[in-house]
Amino acid sequence: MSADRELLKALLDALDVPLAEQADDDQARARLLDVRVSHAVIALESVLKHGPEDVEDSARWLREETAKRPVTYTPWERPDPKTSCSKCRTVFDPADTRHDGHDRHGDGPFCRRCIDRCHESTDAFHACVICDPSWGETR
Numbered sequence: 001m002s003a004d005r006e007l008l009k010a011l012l013d014a015l016d017v018p019l020a021e022q023a024d025d026d027q028a029r030a031r032l033l034d035v036r037v038s039h040a041v042i043a044l045e046s047v048l049k050h051g052p053e054d055v056e057d058s059a060r061w062l063r064e065e066t067a068k069r070p071v072t073y074t075p076w077e078r079p080d081p082k083t084s085c086s087k088c089r090t091v092f093d094p095a096d097t098r099h100d101g102h103d104r105h106g107d108g109p110f111c112r113r114c115i116d117r118c119h120e121s122t123d124a125f126h127a128c129v130i131c132d133p134s135w136g137e138t139r
């Protein structure tokens with residue numbers, strides 16, 4: 001890999017801080033991102049100041065600083081809609097074909113149980129990602 005690409009990769013690794021699974025971890029994420037951004041700025045300033053011969057050193061330094069401060073919280077991962085329910089995140093169980101079981105509902109991204117609960121809901125204010133696909137897409 002060229003030195004330029006090394007630096008780009010180091011910058012990407014530093015700044016690509018995953019969202020937190022738990023809202024409680026949002027602050028830890030914000031602090032980590034703050035630190036990572038300031039290191040990225042230092043690396044970029046150094047390269048701009050010292051020119052191309054500094055690229056390799058800055059990339060190495062940035063990689064080291066990033067490695068010193070790994071992600072400490074559980075990253076949020078979008079569930080795979082083919083293998084687990086996009087609402088409750090339960091892994092589909094093809095053997096559980098009860099009307100409210102944990103098998104996949106048709107070819108959709110939800111389990112039978114969540115579809116059943118959504119359709120059975122008698123709460124006038126009921127809203128969920130099943131009956132309103134824009135729900136829950138804020139993060």
Ligand SMILES: [Zn+2]
Pocket residue numbers: 085086087088089090110111112113114115
């Ligand atoms: Zn579900």
Ligand SMILES: [Zn+2]
Pocket residue numbers: 117118119126127128129130131132
């Ligand atoms: Zn619903």
